[in-house]
Amino acid sequence: MSFAGYFSHSAVADRELFEAITSELQRQQSQIELIASENFVSKEVLSALGSVMTNKYAEGYPGKRYYCGCECVDVAEKLAIERLCLLFDCKFANVQPHSGAQANLSALYALANHGDTILGMSLEMGGHLTHGASPTISGKWFNAIGYGIDKNGFLDYDGVQKLAKEYKPKVIICGASSYPQKIDFKRFREIADSVGAYLFADIAHYAGLIVAGLYPSPINHAHVVTSTTHKTLRGPRGGVIMTNDEVLAKKINSAVFPGVQGGPQMHTIAAKAVAFGEALRPEFKEYAKHVLENSVTMADRLKELGLNIISGGTDSHLSVVDLTELSITGKVAAEELDKVGITCNKNAIPFDEWPPSQTSGIRVGSAAMTTRGLRRNEFIKIADLIYKVLSNYEKSDYESVKEEVRKETLDLCKKFPLYS
Ligand SMILES: Cc1ncc(COP(=O)(O)O)c(C=O)c1O
Incomplete structure (x- = not known):
């Protein structure tokens, strides 16, 4: 983990904090980050x-x-x-x-x-x-x-x-x-x-x-x-x-x-x-284009799989996915996805019957994983993995489904390294 070198002073002076920071780095490196309000800054910004x-x-x-x-x-x-x-x-x-x-x-x-x-x-x-x-x-x-x-x-x-x-x-x-x-x-x-x-x-x-x-x-x-x-x-x-x-x-x-x-x-x-x-650089425009394309791709795929996307789709980096069809709350869905290495958040849907602490939906965004280099095919894959976990929730082979998905999310993360 060469990037931990950035924190080498805390490695000597403050072992506990050094471990917290390097563990957070590892968590970021090994999770599919779909929280729509997060992103990964450049090393120059850091x-x-x-x-x-x-x-x-x-x-x-x-x-x-x-x-x-x-x-x-x-x-x-x-x-x-x-x-x-x-x-x-x-x-x-x-x-x-x-x-x-x-x-x-x-x-x-x-x-x-x-x-x-x-x-x-x-x-x-x-x-x-x-x-x-x-x-x-x-x-x-x-x-x-x-x-x-x-x-x-x-x-x-x-x-x-x-x-x-x-x-x-x-x-x-x-x-x-x-x-x-x-x-x-x-x-x-x-x-x-x-x-x-x-x-x-x-x-x-x-x-x-x-x-x-x-x-x-x-x-x-x-x-x-x-x-x-x-x-x-x-x-x-x-x-x-x-x-x-x-x-x-x-x-x-x-x-x-x-x-x-x-x-x-x-x-x-x-x-x-x-x-x-x-x-201000032209590369950023290219990046944003992919953010939008990836977001639309993920929403379209989730729709193809039978999930209701609030407002029928997305015109931005984020989508709100209605999970009513799967009889799973947003809270449980976000927690289960987190266990397989997909991070997102629970989100209310319009006129939600569940309270804000549970919700009927999740919010997914494309900005962070686009920064890591993922493109259309990977976002289709991510949608498939989300569906695989949530549609198998509490079925008899759920534990093995989760194991398979965790392997796939780790493979994706390895293919698109972060701060390496
Ligand atoms: C629309 C909007 N405004 C303001 C904020 C608040 O930003 P911060 O968390 O930096 O205070 C958020 C945070 O997610 C937001 O979504």
């Missing part, structure tokens, strides 16, 4: 994350810091901003949010006041916690109203319009965590304009596809766009905020720091700059 930039306090923004000695981290942050603006063709960017949740909280802090009404996609319909779900600040500090999807799994724009008219929100949030289809950002802006609301688009999941022109960009429709950097964009764990509006850009900067966060994590910002540089 190196930047482990760099001396972590030592520097840099509250403020390039050229306007509260500490001395920021000339080198300023270069990294300016590069990250410039590259992100090029990627999304936007005028202003803030690359400091520590995560997608921090980016979203900062955006809401910039656009609305405590007690204002916000309208976002409900968690159980595919939205994210930070779009107004009750356990989060977004649900507690704002009057959060949720919209959803129709019985076929498509966004219910007429429903959004109706709720907007009724509740007159200050902010409408679009974007999702488990919505496989394209979002009509223009339509959302028309709805927002009809009630004088800000439109805030969270493209955490689709960012990499947007960069490659394979998914619509909200940048000319939304007042503010947020994203994570670690999903299809294949960067380090973190968040960003973008806008074309100079007044909002200033509000966003104040909302991120000092509003929501303290000192920026300069090592992560340096790693974001590396990843954005990678995403």
Whole structure:
């Protein structure tokens, strides 16, 4: 395991942690990773994350810091901003949010006041916690109203319009965590304009596809766009905020720091700059093309095998698979698949009869395994393996089926090495 050399200092100084890190590396190397929000960063991104930039306090923004000695981290942050603006063709960017949740909280802090009404996609319909779900600040500090999807799994724009008219929100949030289809950002802006609301688009999941022109960009429709950097964009764990509006850009900067966060994590910002540089290369477009093709291939194959795919298919890197037909919950399915080396997550389906802790579905994504080099044939194989495990669940030869599948997932992983 030559790559463990990256952690050689902990091997000497901290045996327990060294073992945890190398075991995690081994787990990643030997599992088919289908969690739609995960990916594998390049060694260059990893190196930047482990760099001396972590030592520097840099509250403020390039050229306007509260500490001395920021000339080198300023270069990294300016590069990250410039590259992100090029990627999304936007005028202003803030690359400091520590995560997608921090980016979203900062955006809401910039656009609305405590007690204002916000309208976002409900968690159980595919939205994210930070779009107004009750356990989060977004649900507690704002009057959060949720919209959803129709019985076929498509966004219910007429429903959004109706709720907007009724509740007159200050902010409408679009974007999702488990919505496989394209979002009509223009339509959302028309709805927002009809009630004088800000439109805030969270493209955490689709960012990499947007960069490659394979998914619509909200940048000319939304007042503010947020994203994570670690999903299809294949960067380090973190968040960003973008806008074309100079007044909002200033509000966003104040909302991120000092509003929501303290000192920026300069090592992560340096790693974001590396990843954005990678995403600007033509190879990234090629990568994203394969992400989409592989996702469609996997969904089509699961459909051929008789499973219901919510909304009938996918236009992105992810699909939601309805397991009702197999009489197995999403929770059990995800746990059983994990045992054979296929990692995914349970996911609610529209109007799910099972509670969120069980669910009737799973969510599968193609971004991570596409990074490892898997293509159409392998994604057909993965769909077959998923079906083989789930359709044999609790049958008399289930243990031997699982053994066979585990062998096959290990073989696939060996054929497409990670960090070797
Ligand atoms: C749409 C969306 N927004 C925001 C987030 C939050 O990102 P983070 O986990 O980095 O806080 C997620 C996470 O999965 C997400 O799916």
